[in-house]
Amino acid sequence: MKYSKSTMEPGILVLTMSGRFLMGSDCQQVSGEIDSAILRGDKSFIFDMTGVDHVDSAAVGQIVKCYSKLKKVGGTLRLAGVGGMVDRVLKMTQVHKVIPIFPTAADAGKDFPSSKS
DSSP: OEEEEEEEETTEEEEEEEEEEOTTHHHHHHHHHHHHHHHHTOOEEEEEEEEEEEEOHHHHHHHHHHHHHHHHTTOEEEEESOOHHHHHHHHHTTGGGTSOEESSHHHHHHTSOSSOO
């Protein structure tokens, strides 16, 4: 998997992913990004998965784990651009009922509270 980081607006970080999100180094990289962000005090994340065409069970577990880590520190996670096989897997595993999914990262960004705490 390839990924890049950007800031949508102060306090909202976007991790744009592409390719196959799989067990091993992919999961470790995403976990490391979340851990580093939390240490810096950043708590609002969007995983832009528009370019992701495959996830395995470890990747789904990592997404849920990131959501839980962020929730414990008062943060939030939104998913964006989920389609195809990834969308089917997230629905099959009921992740879509726990983590909000939006068509685009811009749509997900609008869902965050505008007042910063």
